[in-house]
Amino acid sequence: MRASDLAYQSLRSDIMEGTLSPGSVIVEVEQSERLGVSRTPIREAISRLLSDGLAEPAPGRGVIVAPISLENVYSLFELRVSLDCTAAALAAGRGDATRFMRLAERFKQAAAILAAGQGNIAEYYALVDELDTAIDAAAANRYLYQAQLTLRTQLTRIRKLSKTNPVRLAQAADEHAQIARCIASQDAQLAEAATRLHLANALFAIEEAAASQEQHGLFEVAAHP
Known part of the structure; x- marks a missing residue:
């Protein structure tokens, strides 16, 4: 399985289970170190999360887990x-x-x-x-x-x-x-x-x-x- 797919599955699971709570920042460097992959697969995974509606851009903060209202x-x-x-x-x-x-x-x-x-x-x-x-x-x-x-x-x-x-x-x-x-x-x-x-x-x-x-x-x- 590609590194970007593994990163996506891991981040998606964290969001769905609440480990990454609504509004929390998805930090590329932090996730790269945690998952043991380069930042490129993390960026690809984040792009997919944005498409899913599970993440969204936040001015001045980067990308955050989509809030629930x-x-x-x-x-x-x-x-x-x-x-x-x-x-x-x-x-x-x-x-x-x-x-x-x-x-x-x-x-x-x-x-x-x-x-x-x-x-x-x-x-x-x-x-x-x-x-x-x-x-x-x-x-x-x-x-x-x-x-x-x-x-x-x-x-x-x-x-x-x-x-x-x-x-x-x-x-x-x-x-x-x-x-x-x-x-x-x-x-x-x-x-x-x-x-x-x-x-x-x-x-x-x-x-x-x-x-x-x-x-x-x-x-x-x-x-x-």
Whole structure:
């Protein structure tokens, strides 16, 4: 693997996991020494991070890890609602009903376990990723899929910074079960409505998390546009 690819993967992982926190400066010399590569691969990696929206130029400071603000979250969700609802509607018309019913049952089981405070959060998010993959495959629209990739990267980062709320996780599992059931029923309107409800609740949960995280500088809370 090329040095620039290794540098990119390392820096991207640090940003996604919060090791490089929002607003922190990505110093070429420092990263070059840490990763044991020359500054050229670091520059190439930073260029890719800029394209991903994970980093941004800051006058007088160089390049920083892109801050997360509620204003940006609102913008992301405006796009997410459109893309996810479209994908769910397409999946309802084209997907394998059996596959989605099985996913619905697994989400119901996950909801019960999470509500009891016994759930494995990593396993739950792996199940969410599995549902996303199933919807992507059923929707069978590569342009829609490409549009969602960068968006999902940003949303995963936001999720990492948000405090985990067990009650919300159990509620979200129920909502995902409902989305999967609606897709299995092959009713595009119901699938879209279930997705829209889930996203509204998800945004509200992020707003609550942002309010508590503002004091740590992880979120920049701004008024809703």
